[in-house]
Amino acid sequence: MGGQKKEAPHTLRSIRGSKNFSENEFNKNDSIIDQIDLESDFLSLTENSENPFPFDVFPKIVQEIIFEAHNKYQFSIDYLGAGILTASSAAIGISHRVRVKKGWGEKSNLFTVIVGRPGDSKSHALNFCFKPLHIRENELFYRYEQELQNYEDSLESGKNKIKKPYLEKFLISDYTIEALILSHYYNKRGLYIYVDELHGWIKNFNRYSSSGEAEIYLSLWSGTTISTDRASGKNLRIEDPFVGVIGSTQIPVLKEFAKEGRSANGFMDRLLFVYPENQKTIKWNINKVDESILQNYFTIISNLIDLKCDQNSQTNAIPIEDSAKKYLFNWQNNRPDDYLFDYERSIEIKLQQYVIRFALILQLIHYASDKKTKNEVQLFAVKGAIKLFDYFYHNAIKVRNEITKKNYLESLTELQKNILKELPDNFTTQKGLEIACKKVDGKPRVSERQFKTYLKDRKLFKRMSHGNYKKIL
Known part of the structure; x- marks a missing residue:
């Protein structure tokens, strides 16, 4: 007997996107541009930080979203900037990659770690940034329930001609490695591991086996083929995986990330640490984010979700524009060759690879916001990506010093x-x-x-x- 049909989930004006924004769209209202410039100037004068998040890499309309959430909810600019960058990566998935040169392509998956004290609203800031993806997943789950009900009804009728549906999703939280690969098998566009407390994620490495889960994540970060071969159950193979990670952790827990060889095998160097300075205590207030600004954000993420892949492939491979490639290669060729510590070199190399990923994300965010091209990576995106490199490099060294200090003191x-x-x-x-x-x-x-x-x-x-x-x- 078929169950009662459920009503469709509530959405905020529906985020199924178009390139249309609210009446506050920047290219139609110069006064808002001036307001954002004033916000930027005010922050640069009042925030005493050695390493501020470079929010100016985003289009003005995204900067407005960041300032609005910062002013109304008091979320850290760092959390919001990195959260939007990562949410955009999750929305893009495998739809686009950068073709650096023949045989070298880069996708946009990130491994992002939000660092802070208890009460810094790390989880709330991430929830804000990923809200459009949560809403889209609600819609997908509602559709899945309806399709599953139809499938079960057809089984009962004895006239089953309907293929069993699978749940489409962007995010996965509680899983085994086998479940992750199975879910990715059905969600070819890719998945993001979305974990509120990444300490639990780290502790669960090798929970079910001693096969070296950290090594699997190294492969997932690089996008190399993964497969499961089990005596019982279906064997699965994903030739072109797209898996990212986003979650938060507390400062005293950072040392856990380096244990069991993760400091030496390159795992730590693939993590993008978001570690703001001078965090202020959050004060309760009744302020609400302007819904038109929120809708602009939903539309941008929806536009990224709706990016189409090439008809003959799961992904669009786009080149780096000539002047941008020359700028990027000159920058990389002039980076230091010698380092005081081995971990500095390892961090440097992984973050250089991240620069290409950042550039792809920034190019597509601008495409979804202000109609720049999505057919190549341009110079502005490369320059913005290098700013992000500097930000994350500073944080990576800060975390290493924090871990070294704590671990050494504990050895006394x-x-x-x-x-x-x-x-x-x-x-x-x-x-x-x-x-x-x-x-x-x-x-x-x-x-x-x-x-x-x-x-x-x-x-x-x-x-x-x-x-x-x-x-x-």
Whole structure:
């Protein structure tokens, strides 16, 4: 017996897109352009950040969306900028890739990690950025329920001529690797792993097997063929996967990302850390985002979702325009060759590859917003991508320093930690000896020789001049 049909899900004016925007569209209203420029100037003067997110890589209409959500909800500019960049990547999927040269193509999938303290509204900011995709998924699920009901009705009637439907989706959260590959098999456009707390995602590596889940994600990031071969169940193969990752984590948990060899095998270097400085405490308010501005965002993401693939392929391969390619290659050829630490080189190489992905996303966001071409990657997109490179490189080094600091401190003995804590930031050898060698139960805690050996640890102390030291950690 067939079940009761459900009503279609509610949508906000329907996001099934067109290139039409609200009456606030920028190319029709110069006063809004001036307002966004003023917002930008105000932020640059008032935000004391060494590494601000380069929101100017986006079209003016997207900048307006970022400022509106920042002003009304107090979400971090970094979270909003990176969230919109990643949501756009999820909407684009495998529909487009960059043809750098023969045999070298780049898709737009990102592995994005939102970093912050508890209460920084990381999850709320991501939910805002991915809302258009959630709404579209609601529509797809409603259609799936109807098709599944029709399929089950046909089975009961004994006249089954309907193929069993599958659920179309963009995002996946709770899954095994086999389930991820199966879902991707039916969703050829690609999938994004959308996890509220990425700490759980990391902890679940190798949950069901010891086959090295991190290595599978390395392949998914690169877009190389993946397959499952099981004694029971269907064997699956995806020749051209598109899988991205988006989620949040707290600062003390960052060290977990580097454990079990993930710091050395390149996994860490594929993560785009969004780590804003000087986060302010969110204050409750009753402000609402202007619905016309919100609708503009929904339309942009919907336009990206509705990008069509080439008739003879799952993807459109677009070239880099000549002047843009020359600029990009000159920039890459003039990057440093030598680094103080091996991880700096590894971060650099992966982020250089990301530059091409960023450029593709920016080109298509501008296409969906202000009608720039989608048939090639232009110079403005390459320059914007390099700005994003600088932003994410700074954050990657910041995370590495954070992880190194925490891991090294944890390796110290309790006595070493206590002495380090008691020493002032700047001290003389004599003052250090007084503190370190103070008597406990009538005996010095450490000998003079032991303390002077301790002072030679260059991860903890810097010798400023003869007999004068400074704590580094």
